[in-house]
Amino acid sequence: MSPMIPFRHSFPLRLAVVLAALHAFPDHAAGADKVLLSIGDAARIAIERNLGLKVASHDPAIAETGIRKARSIYDPAFSALLDHSGSNLQTFPGSSLVDRPRFFDFDASVSRLLSTGATTSVSFTNQLFRDNLGLVSSRFARPALTLSFSQPLLKGLGREVTEAGITTAEDAMDTALSEWNRQAIETAAAARTRYLDLVKARENLSTLKASLDLARQIHTENEGRVKAGVLAAYQLQDSLLGVLQRQAELLVAERAARDAADRLLAVLNLPAGTVIEDAGTPPPEPIGLREEDAMRTAMSRRPGIASARVSVRNTEFNERVTRNLALPSLALEGSAGVVGLGRDYGEGFEDMSGGDYTAWSVGLSFSVPLGNRSARADHAAARLRASQARVQLASAEEAAGTEVRTALRAVDSRREEIAVTEQGVRVAETQVELYRKRQQLGLATTKELLEVETGLTRARVSYSSARADYHTALTDLWRATGELLDRTGLRIEGKGPEPAKRKGKP
Numbered sequence: 001m002s003p004m005i006p007f008r009h010s011f012p013l014r015l016a017v018v019l020a021a022l023h024a025f026p027d028h029a030a031g032a033d034k035v036l037l038s039i040g041d042a043a044r045i046a047i048e049r050n051l052g053l054k055v056a057s058h059d060p061a062i063a064e065t066g067i068r069k070a071r072s073i074y075d076p077a078f079s080a081l082l083d084h085s086g087s088n089l090q091t092f093p094g095s096s097l098v099d100r101p102r103f104f105d106f107d108a109s110v111s112r113l114l115s116t117g118a119t120t121s122v123s124f125t126n127q128l129f130r131d132n133l134g135l136v137s138s139r140f141a142r143p144a145l146t147l148s149f150s151q152p153l154l155k156g157l158g159r160e161v162t163e164a165g166i167t168t169a170e171d172a173m174d175t176a177l178s179e180w181n182r183q184a185i186e187t188a189a190a191a192r193t194r195y196l197d198l199v200k201a202r203e204n205l206s207t208l209k210a211s212l213d214l215a216r217q218i219h220t221e222n223e224g225r226v227k228a229g230v231l232a233a234y235q236l237q238d239s240l241l242g243v244l245q246r247q248a249e250l251l252v253a254e255r256a257a258r259d260a261a262d263r264l265l266a267v268l269n270l271p272a273g274t275v276i277e278d279a280g281t282p283p284p285e286p287i288g289l290r291e292e293d294a295m296r297t298a299m300s301r302r303p304g305i306a307s308a309r310v311s312v313r314n315t316e317f318n319e320r321v322t323r324n325l326a327l328p329s330l331a332l333e334g335s336a337g338v339v340g341l342g343r344d345y346g347e348g349f350e351d352m353s354g355g356d357y358t359a360w361s362v363g364l365s366f367s368v369p370l371g372n373r374s375a376r377a378d379h380a381a382a383r384l385r386a387s388q389a390r391v392q393l394a395s396a397e398e399a400a401g402t403e404v405r406t407a408l409r410a411v412d413s414r415r416e417e418i419a420v421t422e423q424g425v426r427v428a429e430t431q432v433e434l435y436r437k438r439q440q441l442g443l444a445t446t447k448e449l450l451e452v453e454t455g456l457t458r459a460r461v462s463y464s465s466a467r468a469d470y471h472t473a474l475t476d477l478w479r480a481t482g483e484l485l486d487r488t489g490l491r492i493e494g495k496g497p498e499p500a501k502r503k504g505k506p
Contacts, residue, residue: 035270038279039195039471042268043488046191047184049269056183059176066172070165073113081107091133104128115159118151128345141348146337146359154327160317161324171314175307182303185484187267192475192488194267196468198260199281203464205253211457212246214432215450218439219243222446235446242450281467284418287474291408294481298400301482305400308393315386322382326375328368336360400480407477414470421463428456 037045047053086102109123123146130139156162219239225231261276299305337359340352351357369375435452438444478484 033273034275034277036277036279037195039192039282040488041279042191042195042264043188043484045268045270046187047485047488050183050187051269053180053183053187056176056180060173060180063169063173063176066169067166070163070169073162073165074115076110076112078110079108081105083107099131099133101129101131113162115162116151117156117158117162118149120147120149122147126345126348139343141342141345142339143345143348143352144337144339144359145352146335148333148335150331150333150365152329152331154330155325156329157324161321164317164321167317168314171310171317174310178303178307178310181482181485182307185303185479185482188484188488189475189479191264191267193472194260194264195278196281196472196475198257198264198276199278200464200468201253201257201260202278203281203468204461205250205257207457207460207464208246208250208253211453212243212250214453215239215242215246218436218446218449221440230442238446238450242446242453281464282471284415284467284470285474286415287411287477289408289477291405294404294408294477295401297481297483298404299397302396302400302480303482305393305396305482308389308396312386312389312393315382315389319379319382319386322375322379326372326379328366331365332362333365334360334362403480404477407473407480410473411470411477414466414473417466418463418470421459421466424459425456425463428452428459432456 083105084103085105086100089099089101091097091099105125105127107123107125109121111119111121113119124143125146126141126143128141132138151157160167219236219242222231222236222239226233226236262272264276265272265274338352338355339357339359340348340350340354341357342348342351431452432449435444435449439446439449474487475484478487
């Protein structure tokens with residue numbers, strides 16, 4: 001099974017799979033002198049060994065730590081205070097009696113933020129007092145247990161505002177994954193294109209070798225016929241010139257094949273000198289893809305569009321948050337608790353457990369900056385950014401539509417071109433056989449035969465180019481629809497962002 005990169009799974013899981021995807025394939029050429037490649041192998045190895053992708057794979061990991069950090073707003077906070085204090089004071093001026101009060105406090109509290117924006121806390125305070133005056137109040141313990149809360153009613157109200165940092169961090173994760181996906185698609189497309197360039201260059205080289213072999217055979221035959229006196233000597237020069245021309249063309253083709261191999265090695269990040277044995281051009285495969293289906297796939301899978309949608313979602317979210325933050329601050333605040341009193345801790349706790357003595361409070365807190373220009377400016381800027389993001393998304397969708405339609409037309413045209421050039425090869429081969437017989441009978445010159453053979457060479461080159469160009473057109477189509485990785489064995493699935501659920505909406 002091919003590795004799967006889930007685009008919308010839980011963040012730690014999909015992050016782990018993204019990182020593992022770079023190492024999902026065996027290192028075909030590490031320390032090897034030769035490597036056998038198909039077009040799919042080329043794309044997969046390029047993704048596996050691309051250093052830029054390995055660098056980009058750290059971005060989702062960094063974004064995932066940002067999500068964990070943002071979610072820490074819901075971590076309960078514990079605080080404690082231990083205090084012992086005292087003093088030695090005159091009871092009144094001129095008195096020799098010294099008051100020596102001693103205080104011992106132990107306070108502890110746990111507070112937590114709620115998704116509504118409210119903060120709640122449970123606190124325990126325990127005060128122990130004693131002095132040396134010997135009065136009824138000279139020694140007592142006063143424990144208290146209190147529950148308090150503060151709920152925003154305007155500014156800061158609701159889960160959407162409370163989890164603004166979490167949502168922003170999740171959007172950063174989606175953006176990082178979209179960018180990784182885009183780079184992977186571009187890497188796979190480059191590898192497929194370079195592979196096809198190499199195959200085409202090698203097929204052209206084979207065609208020119210066959211052309212040179214035929215030219216040499218014709219020249220050898222001409223030498224024998226000139227010696228036999230049945231062929232004019234000038235035709236021997238024509239055949240020699242044909243051999244020399246084909247030798248020169250072969251040198252150019254050999255250099256082009258070596259250059260194409262080096263370019264493919266560079267894309268695959270394989271050591272220089274590695275010999276690539278290609279599996280040839282795959283047979284043309286009917287795609288049976290309608291324009292409507294291709295457009296639908298592009299709108300849901302294309303990384304650029306996915307990233308633009310994340311931007312729209314994020315900017316619209318920020319617009320709503322800044323609108324809330326421009327409101328006045330109004331909070332409902334309250335507390336309730338039980339208090340105990342005794343001469344020592346035991347009596348104080350026993351008194352508190354009875355619940356006879358309580359303390360409570362409830363009220364409203366209101367504040368607003370006069371003019372509130374800063375918050376209003378932030379909201380206006382967020383609204384403009386959201387409008388800008390929507391325009392950019394529309395532009396990306398329009399560009400994708402144009403690219404998909406162009407790619408579909410190219411695929412159809414290249415497929416028809418294969419049939420035409422294949423027929424051209426058959427016609428040219430027939431012509432060469434015919435002219436060879438005519439030349440042997442003296443009804444055609446060597447120059448005419450070589451011209452016809454040159455036409456056969458061009459027809460074969462055109463046929464090789466048409467087959468390779470068809471798969472290049474397929475690469476462009478799959479890149480335009482965003483499904484190129486699926487087609488090369490790396491499957492990335494998912495239905496896209498789900499902002500409503502993530503932001504606490506029904």
